[in-house]
Amino acid sequence: MENDDAELVARVRAGSPDAYTDLVRHNQQQVFSILHRYERDIHLVEDLAQETFTKAWRALDRFDGRAPFQHWLSRIAVHVALDHVRRRKRLAGTIALPDIGEDSVGWLRDELPPRELEGRQAREILDLAMRALSPAEQIVITLMEIEGRSVKEICSLTGDSSVAVRVRAMRARSKLRKAIEKLEDSEHE
Amino acid sequence: MNDKKLNQLFAAARRETPPVVPAGFAERVQRGLGQSSASTTTVVSFWDQLNHNFARYAVAAAAMIMLCAAVELSQSFNHDPSIADDVNQICSDWMLH
Numbered sequence: 713m714e715n716d717d718a719e720l721v722a723r724v725r726a727g728s729p730d731a732y733t734d735l736v737r738h739n740q741q742q743v744f745s746i747l748h749r750y751e752r753d754i755h756l757v758e759d760l761a762q763e764t765f766t767k768a769w770r771a772l773d774r775f776d777g778r779a780p781f782q783h784w785l786s787r788i789a790v791h792v793a794l795d796h797v798r799r800r801k802r803l804a805g806t807i808a809l810p811d812i813g814e815d816s817v818g819w820l821r822d823e824l825p826p827r828e829l830e831g832r833q834a835r836e837i838l839d840l841a842m843r844a845l846s847p848a849e850q851i852v853i854t855l856m857e858i859e860g861r862s863v864k865e866i867c868s869l870t871g872d873s874s875v876a877v878r879v880r881a882m883r884a885r886s887k888l889r890k891a892i893e894k895l896e897d898s899e900h901e
Numbered sequence: 902m903n904d905k906k907l908n909q910l911f912a913a914a915r916r917e918t919p920p921v922v923p924a925g926f927a928e929r930v931q932r933g934l935g936q937s938s939a940s941t942t943t944v945v946s947f948w949d950q951l952n953h954n955f956a957r958y959a960v961a962a963a964a965m966i967m968l969c970a971a972v973e974l975s976q977s978f979n980h981d982p983s984i985a986d987d988v989n990q991i992c993s994d995w996m997l998h
Contacts, residue, residue, distance in 0.1 A: 729931070736927035745919035754920050761922075765930045831917025834910050857911040889907055 717781035724772060736765050739782060743789050749854050750793040752835065760796055764789045783868070790851065790869045797847040820896050837892065844891035845884050852877055853884035 717738060723731035740761065747760045767788050775784055816833040838858075842850050851870060855861045856877075861869070866877045951958075973984055 729934075732934070733927045733931045736930050740922045740926055741919070744922050748920050754923075757920060758923060758926065761926070762930055762933060766934060769934055829909065829913040831913055831915070834913030835917055838910060838914055858914045860915065885907065889904075892907070892910075 718777060721772065721775065721777070721781055732769060735781075739785055740765075742782060743785065746786060746789045746859075747793055747796075749858055750797055750850070752839065756796075760792050761789075764792045767792065779868075787869050790855070794847055794851050794870075797850050801843075801847055820892070837895070838888075841888050841891035841895060844887050848872075849880050849884035849887065852880040853888065856881050 717735065720731045720735040720738070724735065743761045743764050744757060747757045747764070748754075751757050751760060764785070768785055771788070775781065813833060813836060815830070816836045819829045819833065820837065842853075845853065848870075852866060852872075855866045855869065856863075863874050863877050863881075866872070867874050870877070872880075969984065976984070
């Protein structure tokens with residue numbers, strides 16, 4: 713896969729724009745998976761993915777091949793996601809809070825065994841609770857706890873120092889805990 | 902909310918299936934790139950620029966004419982030689998030279 717990507721990048725640089733379509737096809741699932749962690753609306757995810765690939769195309773001259781193309785592209789996708797979360801945060805006052813499904817409410821009230829909580833329901837709760845976090849904290853906690861990436865990987869993707877990543881992750885966990893407690897209390901009322 | 906519950910929440914979120922990429926996405930990206938590069942390479946002709954800035958040029962020209970007329974008028978009130986007299990003088994000097 714890595715060799716395929718390197719070969720396709722070489723073909724794009726040699727003046728074959730169609731090779732970029734193949735490059736997009738090779739990496740589109742990975743980019744959608746990253747972006748979907750920060751945005752549930754599939755149409756918006758598609759827009760963000762398009763933005764990611766457009767930015768990658770424009771910056772292709774700066775890709776030096778030291779890291780795999782996939783990693784380089786992931787870094788662009790994470791920055792596109794960060795910009796998106798920042799924009800959404802600015803508009804947060806004008807957007808209505810999404811409704812949480814009954815099953816998610818049941819889990820919050822400890823009425824549902826943990827095993828029965830689906831990914832979608834967990835996302836509903838997390839999306840709501842994450843509004844208490846700063847955009848940078850949202851990115852770090854998602855990369856660490858949901859994507860399961862190491863501190864070193866997160867540093868490489870975000871450009872932050874390892875101390876900054878650890879501090880943000882700790883702060884994010886604490887804020888999330890409080891936000892979910894608040895959510896539990898509001899659901900009990 | 903204890904740590905265990907928060908970890909259960911993360912574990913459940915990890916199980917969420919990623920979305921399916923819509924068909925033809927790569928082609929749409931390619932089309933978008935084609936359009937953006939086409940729009941950035943569009944050549945703007947001299948006449949297009951002139952047309953675009955026509956209103957500004959017209960205002961600038963009108964302001965210049967009004968300024969000249971005002972100077973001419975003020976000089977004629979002060980009985981100073983007007984700009985037209987000066988120009989005539991320069992022309993005749995140059996012709997006789």
